[in-house]
Amino acid sequence: MFVYAARRLIDVIPVLVVITLLAFLVFYLDPSDPVVMIAGEHATPEIEAGIRARLGLDQPAYLQYLTFMGNTFQGDFGTSYRSRQPVVDHIAPAFVATLYFTGAAFVLMLLIGIPAGIVSAAKPNGWADRLVMSTVLIGLSAPIFWVGIVLMYVFAFRLGWFPTGGFFHWTGIVLPAVTLALQYGAIVARVTRTSMLEVLGNDYIRTARAKGASNATILFRHALRNASLPIVTTIGLQVGSMLGGTILIETVFAWPGLGRMLVNAILERDAPIVQSGVMLIAVAVLVLNLATDVVYGLLDPRVRFS
Numbered sequence: 239m240f241v242y243a244a245r246r247l248i249d250v251i252p253v254l255v256v257i258t259l260l261a262f263l264v265f266y267l268d269p270s271d272p273v274v275m276i277a278g279e280h281a282t283p284e285i286e287a288g289i290r291a292r293l294g295l296d297q298p299a300y301l302q303y304l305t306f307m308g309n310t311f312q313g314d315f316g317t318s319y320r321s322r323q324p325v326v327d328h329i330a331p332a333f334v335a336t337l338y339f340t341g342a343a344f345v346l347m348l349l350i351g352i353p354a355g356i357v358s359a360a361k362p363n364g365w366a367d368r369l370v371m372s373t374v375l376i377g378l379s380a381p382i383f384w385v386g387i388v389l390m391y392v393f394a395f396r397l398g399w400f401p402t403g404g405f406f407h408w409t410g411i412v413l414p415a416v417t418l419a420l421q422y423g424a425i426v427a428r429v430t431r432t433s434m435l436e437v438l439g440n441d442y443i444r445t446a447r448a449k450g451a452s453n454a455t456i457l458f459r460h461a462l463r464n465a466s467l468p469i470v471t472t473i474g475l476q477v478g479s480m481l482g483g484t485i486l487i488e489t490v491f492a493w494p495g496l497g498r499m500l501v502n503a504i505l506e507r508d509a510p511i512v513q514s515g516v517m518l519i520a521v522a523v524l525v526l527n528l529a530t531d532v533v534y535g536l537l538d539p540r541v542r543f544s
Contacts, residue, residue: 250524257520258310262303265509310517316510325510328499333518336495339488340480342411343418347476350423352469355430356457362435370427377424386417386490402491414491418484422476429472433465440464474530478523 273289290296294305309316315325358370390413394402401410437443438461446456485497492498496515503511 258307261513261516262306315514318511319508320506325514328511329514332496332499336484339414339495342415346415346419347423350419351426352430354427358431359434374424374428377420382421383486383490386487389413389417414487414493418487426472430469433468434461437461437465470533477526481519481522
């Protein structure tokens with residue numbers, strides 16, 4: 239198992255290098271000049287030259303990239319162009335807020351998606367199956383920002399049960415997490431249903447029924463365990479997508495997370511914050527994919543030797 243995990247970790251390294259290169263090139267090829275933004279339009283050429291030298295923007299592209307990589311792997315993400323403060327001072331609290339928000343949405347996604355898929359597969363074409371699939375269709379079709387606005391209007395403005403957003407109280411996370419979990423939970427529910435139905439049609443399930451096994455034993459001990467690989471795949475992919483989906487939700491609910499901060503940094507042309515934020519999200523997704531591969535190996539030993 240250690241060799242399998244190490245092999246997957248080695249496969250991640252080239253992907254990480256490509257991501258860092260793309261994050262660097264996005265702003266290196268940008269025609270706007272960050273020196274003008276920092277120094278102001280009326281700065282003298284001497285002041286601009288001094289700022290350019292201090293930031294290393296007067297060096298060749300490959301040296302800028304190597305410096306960027308070296309500083310990043312040492313934990314130095316640079317200085318924000320706007321605030322003149324270290325980028326890590328902006329990134330760290332925003333990333334913690336995003337993890338807090340995404341973690342709550344992830345738990346809700348599991349609590350919504352897997353039970354709904356199991357209930358739907360237990361009696362296909364029954365009333366429960368039709369209700370779940372209709373709800374899933376709505377969850378997949380409705381734009382995620384529209385769902386957030388509707389929930390905010392009903393539960394915040396009309397009923398007053400929750401705040402409209404913010405990080406000031408634990409209740410502020412409820413509406414953003416539910417909004418994110420509804421859409422991704424619908425995807426997990428559909429995949430769980432499909433995978434469960436495929437397994438429930440196998441001969442060993444009919445044999446277990448013939449031996450008198452209860453429906454709960456068949457569903458949870460036999461079917462769910464053997465249907466777990468597609469479900470784990472979907473969950474791993476959805477968690478990565480959640481980190482990208484937080485940009486819209488954090489904007490709608492004024493959540494002080496990484497996604498909202500990146501939107502503001504892009505509008506302000508603050509390259510160090512954007513580059514660091516993109517890399518941090520990419521690393522998080524790669525770690526989640528690696529964890530998914532490790533879970534594969536634990537669930538199915540054949541994967542480790544493929």
